[in-house]
Amino acid sequence: MPAHSDTTTEPTPTDDPRSRRRRLEPDERRAQILSCAIDMFGERPYAAVSTAELAQRAGVARGLINHYFGNKRDLYLAVVRRMVTLPRPDNMLVPAGPLPDRVDASVRWLLDTIGEHGTTWVKVTGLEGIGDDPDVQRILDEADNAAADRVVQMMGLSDSLHSEQLRALVRCYGGLVKAAGREWIVRGSLDRAQVHELLSDTLLTLITQSFPKVNGTN
Known part of the structure; x- marks a missing residue:
């Protein structure tokens, strides 16, 4: 070349x-x-x-x-990867202390990630680019798995006997994160503080109530 x-x-x-x-x-x-x-x-x-x-x-x-x-499609795939790339673990402060503090820190991290990239993040994660493209979907699926792993880690639950079920619940929670990001960034119907409250309350409920029910410990 x-x-x-x-x-x-x-x-x-x-x-x-x-x-x-x-x-x-x-x-x-x-x-x-x-x-x-x-x-x-x-x-x-x-x-x-x-x-x-x-x-x-x-x-x-x-x-x-x-x-x-x-080509242009390859460039777009690079944009998708950049949008969903998580901060390096050594650049993140894993919170300690009570679960509500861990939840608050996790949601703050998620919203910092969304806010950094704004409308591009919303469009990419909402598959608004080149539509139902298998390569885009694969990148997003890998990112969802990585984000779920990171949230579980920040909750201090990586060693749970039912951590795989918890990761599945967090991936479901990721759908709410994407929808809330759209309401905040694109529609302006919610501000960041309101989205933070929504996502914090939901994540805390998922861990303290939904997770025990799903794994049969409640």
Whole structure:
């Protein structure tokens, strides 16, 4: 594959600021393109996003998008992965103390994740991009499993004899998280504090009441 020049225009005192040429490392350039793609897929439907316009917005040659991501669908899959990628475990503070405090911390983490990506997160998790695509669904399913594992860990219940059942319940709870995210981010019918209360109350009820009933310990 021919080499691509990872450069934008660096202004001289008389240059137009829109024309900049600056050398970036490949990882930086890829991250720049991905960031612009995240914005564009959040602003408009999948079919209305063009790689030519994306290249213009990112300030790169169109060939660099193909170089780093392949075609438009491959780029969208990269956006989906970025939207549902969880923070590294060592970057998360697993809460200690009473269960309500753990629930509160878990919900805060979930809403921070949603709020960081806004409408793009809502569209991606709601399958509003390229529809019923098996690769998108696989990425989302893997993300749901990882998020359930993380929530169970934050509840301090990873070693429960019925942890698999609890993870299944948390995956069901994930559907409410996605719906609440839409009400907050897209519709504006609920604010973050109201969504936090809804999700906290529901998660606490799931763990203290629903979980014992499902596993037969209540």
